[in-house]
Amino acid sequence: MKRIIIFLFLMISVPLFALTDTHTVLWDEYIILRDSMYNSVTSAEGLLPLYNEAVASAKKNFSDDILYIALSRCEYIMGRAYNYESNKEMAEKYFDAGQEYAEKALDIKKSATAYLMLGETISQNCSVKPVSYVLSNGTKVNGFGKKALKLDPKYGAAKYLLSAQYIYAPAPFHNHKKGIKEMEAILNDPNNRLEKDDKFNVMSAIGYGYIERKDTENATIWLKKSLEIYPTNKYVNGLLASISK
Secondary structure: OHHHHHHHHHHHHOOHHHHOOOOOOOOHHHHHHHHHHHOOOOOOHHHHHHHHHHHHHHHHHOOHHHHHHHHHHHHHHHHHHHHHOOOHHHHHHHHHHHHHHHHHHHHHOOOHHHHHHHHHHHHHHOOOOOHHHHHHHOOHHHHHHHHHHHHOOOEHHHHHHHHHHHHHOOOOOOOHHHHHHHHHHHHHOOOOEOOHHHHHHHHHHHHHHHHHOOOHHHHHHHHHHHHOOOOOOHHHHHHHHHHOO
16 A cells, blocks of 8 residues: 555656656747747747746756757747848857757757757858858758668658758759759658658748749748748748739
8 A cells, every 4th residue: 555655655756847758858838839830929029038947947957968958949949930030140059058958958969859859940040140151060950861861760850851962952942843852752651750840941941842843822821821830920920921912
């Protein structure tokens, strides 16, 4: 009877962070930060209290490579928020920190998520840093995505990272038709693991790809699909407004 009571006490006492997915490193405070950023509920500066809560929770509840991955995620989200506002200086600051945390995680353990975060932060940094950085680091993104997939073949976010280059790369490096096809394949494979933001990123990328192909009908369809996930996202709503004129 005593053992049963102890067991029940431990079950009731398990904190929420222990129920998160340590494979991809998600926790409650981060999810609130992430979804607030994607839904454009406030300015980047307005996200800072949520960012601070997510960072504090990560430092309290995680350690070693998992902690560095968690911190990299927080920096990445803030970088995206500032990048949405075209504040390249602040975006660069957070992407740099996210990259450093991902590298520290990899120094401890080679994991799919650490490689993903390294690839994602470098990829985003290519949109805010000088051309010299892009030339030196842009080609590394593909390699990190492949390393992530080698460790986890069904990692949908890593597949997105590899396919995004065909959608967003400048001419002559893009291939919108191929990018759209690969993005659709990511969504259509039921074995792929996709988080909420992954689905949004894939769908909005398809929409952007169709915009570049001057196919506003399909672009509208896919952009509206992405808004079913994050209805108030300023970036996608802005794209819709630009093609509906």
